[in-house]
Amino acid sequence: MTTPDSARSDFIRDIITGDVKTGKYGGKVYTRFPPEPNGYLHIGHAKSICLNFGIAKDFKGLCNLRFDDTNPTKEEVEYVESIKKDVRWLGFDWEDRLFYASDYFEQMCRYAVQIIKMGKAYVCDLSADEIREYRGTLTEPGKDSPYRNRSVEENLDLFERMRAGEFPDGSRTLRAKIDMKSGNINMRDPVIYRIMHMPHHRTGDKWCIYPMYDFAHCISDSIEGITHSICTLEFEDHRPLYDWFLDELEVDCHPKQIEFARLNLSHTVLSKRKLIKLVEDGNVTGWDDPRMPTIAGLRRRGYTPEAVRNFCERIGVSKRDNLVDISLLEYCIREDLNKRAPRVMVVLHSLRVVIVNYPEEKTEELEAINNPEDATMGTRKIPFSRVLYIEQEDFQEAPPKQFFRLVPGREVRLRYAYFIKCVDVIKDTNTGRIIELHCTYDPETRGGNAPDGRKVKATLHWVSASHAVDAEVRLYDYLFLKADPTDIEEGKDFKSHINPNSLEILKSCRVEPGLKGATQGDCYQFERLGYFCVDKDSSDNKLVFNRTVTLRDTWAKIEKKGKG
């Protein structure tokens, strides 16, 4: 309990280690992940989840899941369910510690009364606009509300009647009496309760006043016995207020708030507002669109919890503004899938190949390795016959020098099968388009090796035409063309950088027969192409795959360089 379990270290763990050493909080460590149920979780939340649950684990403490549900106008049950699902999927367990800020409304109300009695809070009749005017600006101090000096009795009475529902929305607020001249605007008599005649997803019609974040959050933390309240940088100047409430209330548990920089990921956006906009405007099909950086989107895309957790570990934690390159995320999923994904052969853009010296009716079963990284995954049989499909881009009639795949007259290997040589290119007489290739095979090279030791430069993936199963494959690309889509020109919005080609649907791909019956979530490496998983739209009649990520593609780089 004195040092973290793992070697992992960051400035937050350092602070906590210090607190544990000095015996602060009795040497205990207790954290919480406090989402507001007003949207789906995204990879930025994953960073926070890994941090909070990870710290609890490292220090042998606990971490609660708590919904910060203090604003009934934006929050929905759908979101709490999705959040629970996503946290669980990421691999974290809150056990019996599922809480809601709304569980504490009664206690918060008692605390509010206590602060009023101390003369440190008052009911204010100013309108929202007036409060804004009185607040001053960043450079000018605010001025006191005319209601600031109401008597404790009057405040108590008014607050009681606010709670009883006697006043309309927006007519009054309860405010902390702190300092209208503070350089920190959060301390200029912040609102702590507002009137909202609005049913709450958990408390129903019980309340018509709801506490504000600053009041609710510190109290919730305190009630739960949180020791370290970890949040993002924008709450840094809320910390004096967090501490003010807990000091005034003289609570037993006064957690330490520590702020870290939120994650920014290149080529995507991570703000709930913007993500909601993408969903609502139909730029994506929903919160779980595989292009979305949401946990639900990543899951559907084929990301594994291990890869996401690993990513969160690798990006580290600090207080600097950051823009993490999405290539790191891709590296993490490739690293994971390379070890676990069975290999399989699939042709995306098919080109017909006839092996002219192979018997018409013959079919043979060839043995293929399921995963060269893991011998325990065994082998499988794949059918070979006279007519095959290969990838269109694996053949060129007039190739550049570095192209070493199939060309007229050249011999290449069909993976796990035979060496073949292209002897004829059949074209459509009208369009000139290549329709099929005629090749010969060398029977001596069965399995993929030549007894005479001769080598070929390329190995192609293929599928036997008569045995192939049709499938739809969805190829995804970055949602935004620019690394930082929020970096925009005057007068434009983040949508101006959206990638119009972030989704490409391939309707008639040919997959090896063994893939028939693959079920939702199954992931594979399509050899030489990338990692793919079975989408939820897939059915027995129609296979649908999502491309999770391509393989590292050296050839694509060479090609690009040639063009660029």
Added chain:
RNA sequence: UGGGGAGUCGUCCAGUGGCAGGACGGCAGGCUCUGGACCUGCUUACAGGGGUUCGAAUCCUCUCUCCCCAGCCA
């Protein structure tokens, strides 16, 4: 121009008085029945100026740049 934060390779994170390091990316090789994986090497950074010190990314000081805050959102 008030308050609060932050500046280290292209990117992210370490280093807190003693040779600036790791990861990703990039580049170049090796190996290979996936132009994959794996292996090797290389590239590149302490925002700037003063000062303290035998010695400074680290301490002091001045400056510059960037981010956050004026919701009855969180």
